[in-house]
Amino acid sequence: MGSLVLKDLAIHYDRQVVVEDFNLAIGEGEMAALLGPSGAGKTTILKAVAGLLAPTRGDILIDGRAVNTLPPEKRDVVMVFQKPLLFPFMNVAQNIAFGLKMRGDGSERRRTAVSRILELTRLEGLGGRKVHALSGGQQQRVALARALVLEPAVLLMDEPLSNLDANLRQEMRELILSIQSELKITTLFVTHDQSEALMMAQRLALLLGGRLRQAGTPQDLFHRPADPEVARFFGGGNFFKGRLQGGVFECALGRLPVSAASGNGHVRTATIRPEDIQLTLDAAGRPGGLAGRVVRTRFEGTATRAWIECDVHEVMVLTAAGELTLGQEVRLHFPPEKIRVFPEDKASE
Amino acid sequence: MDRAETGVDARTRRGTGGMPLAMLLLPALAVTVLLFGGGLALGVLQALGYLPGAGLTRLTGAHFIRVLSDPDFFLSFGITLYVSVVSTLLAAGISVIAALVLDRLAGQYRPVHFIFQLPLTVPHLVIAVAVMFLLAPAGLLARIAVAVGLIQTPAEFPLLVNDRWSVGIILTYVWKEIPFITLMLLAVLRNTGRDLIDVGRTLKASAWQRFRHITLPTLFPALGAASLIVFAYTFGAFEVPYLLGRTHPMTLPVRAYKDYSDIDLMARPEGIATGLLIALVVAAAVVIAQALTRAARRRGIVI
Ligand SMILES: Nc1ncnc2c1ncn2[C@@H]1O[C@H](COP(=O)(O)OP(=O)(O)O)[C@@H](O)[C@H]1O
Ligand SMILES: [Mg+2]
Numbered sequence: 208m209g210s211l212v213l214k215d216l217a218i219h220y221d222r223q224v225v226v227e228d229f230n231l232a233i234g235e236g237e238m239a240a241l242l243g244p245s246g247a248g249k250t251t252i253l254k255a256v257a258g259l260l261a262p263t264r265g266d267i268l269i270d271g272r273a274v275n276t277l278p279p280e281k282r283d284v285v286m287v288f289q290k291p292l293l294f295p296f297m298n299v300a301q302n303i304a305f306g307l308k309m310r311g312d313g314s315e316r317r318r319t320a321v322s323r324i325l326e327l328t329r330l331e332g333l334g335g336r337k338v339h340a341l342s343g344g345q346q347q348r349v350a351l352a353r354a355l356v357l358e359p360a361v362l363l364m365d366e367p368l369s370n371l372d373a374n375l376r377q378e379m380r381e382l383i384l385s386i387q388s389e390l391k392i393t394t395l396f397v398t399h400d401q402s403e404a405l406m407m408a409q410r411l412a413l414l415l416g417g418r419l420r421q422a423g424t425p426q427d428l429f430h431r432p433a434d435p436e437v438a439r440f441f442g443g444g445n446f447f448k449g450r451l452q453g454g455v456f457e458c459a460l461g462r463l464p465v466s467a468a469s470g471n472g473h474v475r476t477a478t479i480r481p482e483d484i485q486l487t488l489d490a491a492g493r494p495g496g497l498a499g500r501v502v503r504t505r506f507e508g509t510a511t512r513a514w515i516e517c518d519v520h521e522v523m524v525l526t527a528a529g530e531l532t533l534g535q536e537v538r539l540h541f542p543p544e545k546i547r548v549f550p551e552d553k554a555s556e
Numbered sequence: 557m558d559r560a561e562t563g564v565d566a567r568t569r570r571g572t573g574g575m576p577l578a579m580l581l582l583p584a585l586a587v588t589v590l591l592f593g594g595g596l597a598l599g600v601l602q603a604l605g606y607l608p609g610a611g612l613t614r615l616t617g618a619h620f621i622r623v624l625s626d627p628d629f630f631l632s633f634g635i636t637l638y639v640s641v642v643s644t645l646l647a648a649g650i651s652v653i654a655a656l657v658l659d660r661l662a663g664q665y666r667p668v669h670f671i672f673q674l675p676l677t678v679p680h681l682v683i684a685v686a687v688m689f690l691l692a693p694a695g696l697l698a699r700i701a702v703a704v705g706l707i708q709t710p711a712e713f714p715l716l717v718n719d720r721w722s723v724g725i726i727l728t729y730v731w732k733e734i735p736f737i738t739l740m741l742l743a744v745l746r747n748t749g750r751d752l753i754d755v756g757r758t759l760k761a762s763a764w765q766r767f768r769h770i771t772l773p774t775l776f777p778a779l780g781a782a783s784l785i786v787f788a789y790t791f792g793a794f795e796v797p798y799l800l801g802r803t804h805p806m807t808l809p810v811r812a813y814k815d816y817s818d819i820d821l822m823a824r825p826e827g828i829a830t831g832l833l834i835a836l837v838v839a840a841a842v843v844i845a846q847a848l849t850r851a852a853r854r855r856g857i858v859i
Contacts, residue, residue, distance in 0.1 A: 257757075279754075280762060285758050286758045288751070294752060294770065294773070295748075295855035305759050305761075309762070309765050309769070310760055
């Protein structure tokens with residue numbers, strides 16, 4: 208088991224810089240997620256950690272030891288790829304035993320280890336199967352088993368669930384989490400799915416355009432995004448420019464009380480998540496708030512997304528409050544503690 | 557993308573698209589079957605002694621028996637097998653190395669690629685003639701050897717064409733077939749091989765282990781299929797041994813041609829019978845090649 212530290216990592220293909228100034232530290236036995244949209248450079252970073260790509264600059268440390276110059280086969284790191292990439296000419300058990308065999312483990316030892324890992328990944332009885340006779344979920348579990356059986360210091364997973372359908376994906380997340388908490392293998396899990404990242408990770412790093420935008424606990428990134436772009440990536444909306452002065456944020460919507468530390472009157476951006484806005488149907492229920500009219504709705508199952516026109520500004524709200532009709536008069540309440548004022552104005556909308 | 561990347565999916569997709577395509581091809585298929593099947597049927601008839609033009613109308617297996625009971629036939633069969641097996645094995649071995657090198661060079665050296673593909677476009681006959689000019693007792697190599705003082709007279713140059721070991725024929729085939737096999741292997745390496753090699757590296761396989769346990773098994777179906785096709789071709793080809801081979805023993809295709817074009821019309825059924833025996837060997841090789849390809853595709857290896 209080991210810790211993984213990436214220091215000032217920069218990686219480029221040919222002359223195109225893909226990753227820059229990347230820093231990340233993952234503690235022993237931790238489950239960390241690297242989140243980012245497609246093309247952000249996630250796979251590139253994993254390949255560098257695995258040793259399949261040489262970084263242009265920076266250090267990769269496992270248990271405090273720089274491994275930059277070690278080839279992949281000498282690093283205590285195993286990678287699970289986006290596609291299962293099973294060896295087509297081997298059966299399930301042979302696939303799983305591959306790494307052990309390459310390492311020189313005897314056949315008795317291999318058999319014991321494989322049967323244990325088959326059980327752990329819920330593949331009992333499938334050891335003799337041809338890999339092309341497996342379902343997509345089973346194939347990906349074999350790929351996982353093939354990596355886990357080596358008990359690496361660091362396990363890398365590159366969007367291992369993105370080829371599976373939604374139900375199976377949920378099941379696999381639970382499985383990976385339970386295995387990870389049992390084996391305590393330091394894991395870096397890559398995904399483009401923010402909800403997957405939030406639910407799986409103890410630590411979360413958001414990568415946008417090859418740069419680390421924010422790292423922290425899932426709660427940090429979700430509730431305390433560093434900038435509007437991070438907030439937007441996690442489904443945030445409602446960005447307003449204004450001035451913070453004496454506990455009040457003055458913007459086009461009016462004077463909103465906030466619980467943020469008092470500002471100095473410089474232009475800043477504030478946001479409130481759509482589900483944090485409280486929507487009431489009439490003034491009688493609760494006085495105050497902002498009056499508005501429903502202009503658009505979208506039913507999303509557990510909640511309804513509604514766009515409310517307040518004066519000339521549109522506010523997006525996610526509410527469980529019954530059915531809304533177009534043109535309906537409603538009132539919006541902004542709980543002061545839910546309004547996040549960003550440190551300095553970075554919003555370039 | 558909720559679809560798992562499995563060979564099964566690819567197969568069903570191909571399967572559904574297959575039917576209308578077969579319908580479109582029907583006219584062309586009909587012509588092919590008629591010409592090829594008809595020709596084959598006529599051939600079989602003639603081999604069985606049905607030659608109305610020469611007054612032969614009784615069907616008999618005697619020609620096949622005569623062909624098979626001629627000790628010379630087995631000498632011919634032996635030399636044919638020798639030439640095709642040796643040239644196929646040489647070409648296959650060199651192709652594995654060539655494919656690995658070309659894959660390593662990747663896109664960096666396009667000209668290498670181009671030069672490599674050249675032999676594909678040159679007819680066998682042309683290569684045979686070139687080999688002749690190069691290796692013949694008074695050929696280019698012999699003259700160069702004399703010029704640089706390696707040997708005194710061209711006569712001392714070893715016999716490499718129309719020779720006992722069929723060196724000229726084998727060299728022609730090897731030179732011609734290497735690009736074919738290599739390009740098939742290269743496609744597999746590019747489509748399946750590189751990813752699997754990366755997997756192998758992270759699973760701690762050394763360079764030799766990756767070659768032995770990943771590259772070779774991945775290449776095997778394509779290598780087998782391509783080699784069988786090359787074997788089938790060299791076994792049945794006539795022009796190269798005709799030009800570069802000895803007059804005795806002849807390879808089977810040369811023998812079939814000689815018999816068929818003999819002024820003695822009675823030799824003709826034997827020529828065709830020989831031809832049909834060649835076709836049998838060739839067909840068997842092609843069928844096995846197909847089976848290998850299909851099995852590999854089912855496992856998700858791109859060929
Ligand atoms: N082999 C390569 N050569 C050149 N550019 C590449 C290569 N692989 C990826 N890239 C580029 O690097 C960027 C990051 O790619 P990648 O790490 O695969 O992103 P992600 O995994 O986050 O989707 C993309 O812009 C991609 O086009
Ligand atoms: Mg990727």
